[in-house]
Amino acid sequence: MSQPTRAALEWVRDDYEDLVRDADPRHLEAPSHGTRWTNRELLFHMWFGQRIARVMVPVMGGFSRLPAAVSHRYATALTWATAPYEWVNYAGSVAGARFAGLERARRWMARDTDWLLRWGEGASDADLGRGMSVPAGWDPYFQPWMSRAELLTWAPEHYRHHRRQLTLDRP
Numbered sequence: 001m002s003q004p005t006r007a008a009l010e011w012v013r014d015d016y017e018d019l020v021r022d023a024d025p026r027h028l029e030a031p032s033h034g035t036r037w038t039n040r041e042l043l044f045h046m047w048f049g050q051r052i053a054r055v056m057v058p059v060m061g062g063f064s065r066l067p068a069a070v071s072h073r074y075a076t077a078l079t080w081a082t083a084p085y086e087w088v089n090y091a092g093s094v095a096g097a098r099f100a101g102l103e104r105a106r107r108w109m110a111r112d113t114d115w116l117l118r119w120g121e122g123a124s125d126a127d128l129g130r131g132m133s134v135p136a137g138w139d140p141y142f143q144p145w146m147s148r149a150e151l152l153t154w155a156p157e158h159y160r161h162h163r164r165q166l167t168l169d170r171p
Contacts, residue, residue, distance in 0.1 A: 001120030001128065001152060008156035009120075012050065013113035016159075019043065019168065020106040027168045028102075034165050037093060040102060045093035046162045047105040047112075053155040054112040057119055060148050064130035071132035075144070078135040085138060120152055128152075 020043060028040040035042060063071040078085070096105070120128070131147035141157045143150065 001117075001123060001149070005149070005152050005156075006117060006120065009113055009117055009152065012156050012159045013110055015163070016043075016046065016109045017106060019163075019166070020102045023102075023168050030167050032165045033167050035162075036090060038097075039166050039168050041093045041097040042162055042166060043102055044097035044100070044105050045089075046159055047109045048093060048096070049158040049162070050109055050112045050116070050155055053151055054115055056151055057116070057148055060132050060146075060151065061127070061130050063132035068133070075133035075135050079137060082135070082137060085135075116152060116155065123148070 023039070023043075028043075029038050031037075032039050032042040037045060063074070128149040129147050131145060131150065133145050134142050136142045136144045139154075139158065140161070141154050146154065
């Protein structure tokens, strides 16, 4: 894993800790900028992006051992399911923020990020180069085919994108 990727992942973990710890409860219920989520819900979604990266590392390893057409067909099927995915993506963050809470999400963010860091530090160039086709329309930072190294850089990009949408500094 490159040093800039490691630093970006560490920053995500530490910044999330600070955001959740220091958030004024009144601001958590305020709407975020450019999304339908409240700040609380968006913070939960930001953790969920890190969880996706954590889960995708082994998934990419598995698909990378199959013919490329298999992951391409899988990504195509997921692209067809974009509408249900968008609903689950939205509703999951609403429900997660309400029922699991940000304190759990804070611990999960630290755990998932630390797992990504440990995995990335032990990964060979070949491990980092393994990848698969992904549904590029699901995220503005997804590419039609992504390696695990690109996935590790995607996670902080996803986080920064949504961090700019938080309105925690104003009620």
